[in-house]
Amino acid sequence: MYFFLSNLSFLDLCYTTSIVPQLLVNLWGPDKSISYAGCASQLYISLALGSTECILLGMMAYDRYAAVCRPLHYMIIMHPRLCSQMAAISWLSGFSNSLIQTSLTLHVPLCGKNRIDHFLCEVPPLLKLACVDTTINEAELFVVSVLFLLVPISFILVSYGRIVWTVLHMKSESGQRKAFWTCGSHLVVVSLFYGTAIYAYLQPTNSYSQDQGKFISLFYTVITPMINPLIYTLRNKDVKGAIKKALHMES
Known part of the structure; x- marks a missing residue:
């Protein structure tokens, strides 16, 4: 669990770093622009990290399934080599998807003064600036969004369905509470991330609102990665114990 949490923490740190500095510059400074190279870099990095998080959260659901449903075989199932392979698949698939999406989006000719009605370079608002028909791009984006959003969330729902079935058949109430407590943080993070991402990428184009999209x-991209550490910290006994011990030592 802590191996995947370390990957998620590093990912969220990079995710916010790729967006927030430029956002603060545009909010507080007189210049509200971003260079073409900066926009392309932000689009690639943020999309890569967002895609990686989609897959990584699905991998974490399998880890929770193995911990709750197969506790005696957990160390055999989730051995270090498998964990490294699962993390590598998440990162490679995310950056590969971003490379394809960024290339297709940046090759679309843009109209006017290239003003993006958004606070970051993202695929939907960039396609709004296109001078040509973007039906193919939108269809391709929809298919990829299904693969990276609906497929992992379906896998997560199946995993937690098995977890709930196993927990309900436990005879020990303390064991039930421990199992739900272990999975609660991950469920909260999954709900926040997938709920907003699905709304942004899987709604019809004609119903897309710039204000809602922003x-x-x-x-x-900002709020969920920022509160993820709080969610896991407040629901993790080991972390809370370490914080209390540190505060006690200081006092």
Whole structure:
């Protein structure tokens, strides 16, 4: 669990770093622009990290399934080599997807003064600036969004369905509470991230609202990564114990 949490923490740190500095510059400074190279870099990095998180959260659901449903075989199932392979698949698939999406988006000719009605370079608002028909791009984006959003969330729901079935058949109430407590943090993070990302990428184009899109994007690119450490910290007994011990030593 801590191996995947370390990957998620590093990912969220990079995710917010790729967006927040430029966002603060545009909010507080007189210049509200970003260079073409900066926009392309931000698009690639943020999309890569977002895609990676989609897969990584699904991998973490399998880890929780193995911990709750196969506790006696957990160390055999989730051995270090498998964990490293699962993390590598998450990172490679995320950056590969971003490379394809970024290339297709940046090759679309843009119109006017290239003003993006958004606070970051993202695929939907960039396609709004296109001078040509973007039906193919939108269809391709929809298919990829299904693969990276609906497929992992379906896998997560199946995993937690098995977890709930196993927990309900436990005879020990303390064991039930421990199992639900272990999975609670991950469920909260999954709900926040996938809920907003699905709304942003899987709604019809004709119903896409720029104002709503900006708020939703702000939520899953900045707010959710920022509160993830709090979610896991407040629900993790080991972390809370370490914090209490550190505070006690200081006092």
